[in-house]
Amino acid sequence: MKKFMDEDFLLESETAKTLFHDYAEKMPIVDYHCHIQPQEIAENRQFDNIAQVWLGGDHYKWRLIRSNGTPESKITGKESSDREKFQEFAKALPKAVGNPLYHWTHLELKRFFDCDITLNENTAEKIWDLCNKKLRTSEMSVQGIISNSNVKLICTTDDPADSLKWHKKIRDDGSCSAKVVPAMRPDAIMRIDAEGYSDYIVKLGKIADIEIKTINDIRQALKKRMNYFGDMGCRVTDHALEYVFYNPADDAKINTIIAKALKNEKISNDETEKYQTVLLTFLASEYSKRDWTMQIHYSALRNNNSNMYSKLGPDTGFDCLATYNCAEGIVAFLDSLNKDNILPKTIFYSLNPADNTMIGSVIGSFQGPGVFGKIQQGASWWFNDSKYGIVNQLTNIANLSILGNILGMVTDSRSFLSYPRHEYYRRILCNFIAKLVENGEYPNDIDYLGKLVQNISYYNAKKYFGFDI
Known part of the structure; x- marks a missing residue:
């Protein structure tokens, strides 16, 4: 019987132990998606x-x-x-x-x-x-935890209307050992059917110094904010969609929808899809021009318990996975971007593990020259970041794409003590690869495989996102 959580935890063979201890264990961390607060880094909270x-x-x-x-x-x-x-x-x-x-x-x-x-x-x-x-x-302290965890990069999650004052303080202070940059998440401007949309339009317009009434006003405001985010080091964005669709419309139709929303009138599902399709297409084109990466997290049903939502608000643990069929929407959206030569580097995360094979097959249809793994299936997310979920995702990528091109793990966390999730992932990754070697399914080339797990753990993300770290 193995001892609980010893140094060889989750490593079932000598090959796995070698890959982890000699290659993966000491690699730095690139945490390109998390929900920690930059204020706590800036103030070095204790x-x-x-x-x-x-x-x-x-x-x-x-x-x-x-x-x-x-x-x-x-x-x-x-x-x-x-x-x-x-x-x-x-x-x-x-x-x-x-x-x-x-x-x-x-x-x-x-x-x-x-x-x-x-x-x-x-x-x-x-x-x-x-x-x-x-x-x-x-x-x-917060900065002590970051340094001792060997974290080289942190991408926080930030609204386009955020002043980024804490990011500026972190940059100007220079005391944090990791590079801390914003990752733009424009969910509030996407959710035209949500309560508070009209108030958010005012907020975004104020910080962009633009009176927003039309889709073109929104485009201009977001361009200004993207310019500022870029100056602050942003190279990654994120979108939380309930499901993925493609439902285009012309600007005249979108302006009619925006006018309704600004008067706080009810917006239909079809109108929401049209507005979001046009806006997301514009954003993708801007990301492509700037060489930014677009992350899309989808298939989550959020705030299911209405009683608790009214008491505690969002992101308090009352969510679940959804079971939408998004293959047609993903393909149509990617194809439209690809036809117009505006397809940015893109990472898809589905909360529904049944989508793994679908995503793995779709991404192979839209890869591009000059970028390894331009379209990626993201790491196991939320309800899937268990041992089983990680192995399932690795198996899918190995079966359908190039395992050596994936971008490793993210914490997706609000806690500064979550960095060992990268270790957890790396142990499972090394054991997964070692099983193939031990079973004669891959050559016992430890030098090559060691470099491969180092790439997955750190170097792939560093190169893919283009961060100077």
Whole structure:
């Protein structure tokens, strides 16, 4: 029987151990998609306790605790102390056999706190004291965590109307060891059918110094903001779509739809699709000109629990995967961009693992010269970043595309302690490749395979996005 989470955790052969320990383990981290707050980096926040850094905004953990029957007051409620919330997490976690949260939690305890104690309700007090003592040291400030995790690049997620003042402070201060840049996420301007769209138009217009009434006004405002984001180092964007479609229309039709939205009139699904198709096509053309990468995350049903949404708002753990058929929409959208020579580097992430084979087959139809893996299937995302989900995604890419061209892992996290997710991914990656070698399905060329896992872990992303790191 193997020891729990020893140095060879998830590595099932000597080949896997060699690939990980000699090649992948020490590679730097490029975290090109996350949700951490640049303000906390700029201010080099020092957390008071482990609950703040672990439970403060982590809806993965909130869902786990809720599933154990814990009342919401002891999960997100202001009336409960951080210590009480930590205890509820410690009570729920031991039951989560096979859940990646169990692995991530103990990897984080080992890597950041030199703690090999397994967390449960009986050990919670000891771990609470141990972690909180370490959190008071300079190496556990936000910038200390980033440096000690060997992070070279962080792309935060930022609205086009954001002033980026914290990014400017990070850049001007120069004390953070990692390069921290914005990744533009224009969801608010895309969601013409959402409450608050007209207010957002005013906000975007104000920062761009443009009165927005038409689709061309929106284009001009976004161009100005993209210019500023580019000056601040942006090379990556992101879009959260419920599903992918292609429903084009002319500007006159889009202006009619915008006029309705600005009067807060109801926008139909067809009108939403038309508006979003035109806007996303414009954005893709701009990304292509700027050599930016477009990320598209789709197939998530968000804010399903209306009672809890009214109390807590979005991104609080009440989401699930969707089962839309998006193949036709993806193909039509990519083909339209390709015909007009405006197809940027693009990464698709579907929350539905049933889409893996579809995406893997689609991307092969739109690759372009001069860029390895121009159109990519993104790393296992959200409900899929488990051991099984990662292996499933790697298998799909290996079967249908070029495994050696993929871009590695992202944390997709709101916690600064999530960087061991890259280690988790790399261990699974090395074991996946090693199994093929051990089974005689690939030559035992360790030097070549070692370079390949180093590329997947770090160099591919560095080259693909074009960051100077």
